[in-house]
Amino acid sequence: MDKHNWPLEEGVFDRFSLISLTKFMKKGVFSSIDYCIAEGKEANVYRCSTPEGGFVALKIYRLRSPSFVHMQEYIEGDRRFAGAGSGIDLIHAWTQKEYKNLSLMHDLGCRVPDPIAFKANILAMEFLGENGVPYSRLSDTGSEDPNGDYELLLSDIEKIRAGGLVHADVSEYNILMTDKGPYLIDCGQAVLTSHPRSEEYYKRDLENLRRYFSKYPQFKA
Ligand SMILES: Nc1ncnc2c1ncn2[C@@H]1O[C@H](COP(=O)(O)OP(=O)(O)O)[C@@H](O)[C@H]1O
Ligand SMILES: [Mg+2]
Structure with a gap:
């Protein structure tokens, strides 16, 4: 690993992450890190x-995430990760949680990135982009068909709920506009519907979606 060719970022390429990355490389999950998307x-x-x-x-x-407290709210009430601990253990559990959430959502036929593998604090998933260029977020590009895009997103949110999960962080910042329609991303915080606050998160998701699309005069919902 030639450190001069690495997009080194503070707090991410520590020794433990480098070990996990090496394992991914040996398994053929990836061969080079090209650039930081976000x-x-x-x-x-x-x-x-x-x-x-x-x-x-x-x-x-x-x-060394500054968001441990925020994460705890979405992991404590989720029986899949009871006793996930704190600190690095919590980050590892969170990574696994995002992988599992994506797997379930993907298996339900929803538009989410297909998860590939996880190890420690690293998640590998389908790259959403065209000709190597990542798709833009809804917040950046807007929607050319607000009614159609809203319907697709609502249908995925309902499908996810029927499958026993709530995304819990739906917003225009966590939707990528692909040539196959809008994709939900950032699924680490998604909780089981048995989580004591899942209904509150579900309503918030729906409200965030409706609020965003309401800015389009042609939007009818
Ligand atoms: N599978 C993916 N393919 C392409 N770009 C992605 C993918 N997942 C995330 N991104 C990009 O990275 C950004 C941050 O990802 P996200 O999962 O939302 O993390 P964060 O918790 O930092 O918000 C997204 O806004 C998107 O631009
Ligand atoms: Mg995000």
Whole structure:
């Protein structure tokens, strides 16, 4: 690993993450890290190339995340992750939680990135983009067909709920506008419908979606 060619970012490429990345490389999950698509408080997302000439997205959670408290709310009431602990254990549980949430949503036939693998604080998933360029967020591009896009998103949110989960962070910032319609991303906080606050999160998701699309004069819902 030639450190001069690495897009080194504070708090992400620590020694533990490098070990996990090496394991992913050995398994052929990716062959090189190309660039950072997005830098966030909790994680960075990278476009990576695969040995087959395709791309994957890697989401690397910060081991020193400032958001432990926020995360705890979405993990404590979820019986899949009871006793997830704190600190690095919590970040590992969170990464696994995002992987499991994506798997379930994907299996339900929803528009979400197909999860590929997870290890420690790193999640590999389908890269959503065209010709290697990541798709834009709804917040950046807007919608050309607000009624159609709203219907597709609402249908996925309902499908996810019928499958036993609530996304819990739906907003124009967590939707990518792809050529196959709007995709929901950022699924780490999604909780089981048995979570004591799942109904509140579900209503908030619906309200966020309706609020965003209401700015379009042609929107009818
Ligand atoms: N599978 C993906 N393919 C392409 N770009 C992605 C993918 N997942 C995330 N991104 C990009 O990375 C950004 C941050 O990802 P997100 O999961 O929302 O993390 P955060 O918790 O930092 O908000 C997104 O807004 C999007 O631009
Ligand atoms: Mg996000």
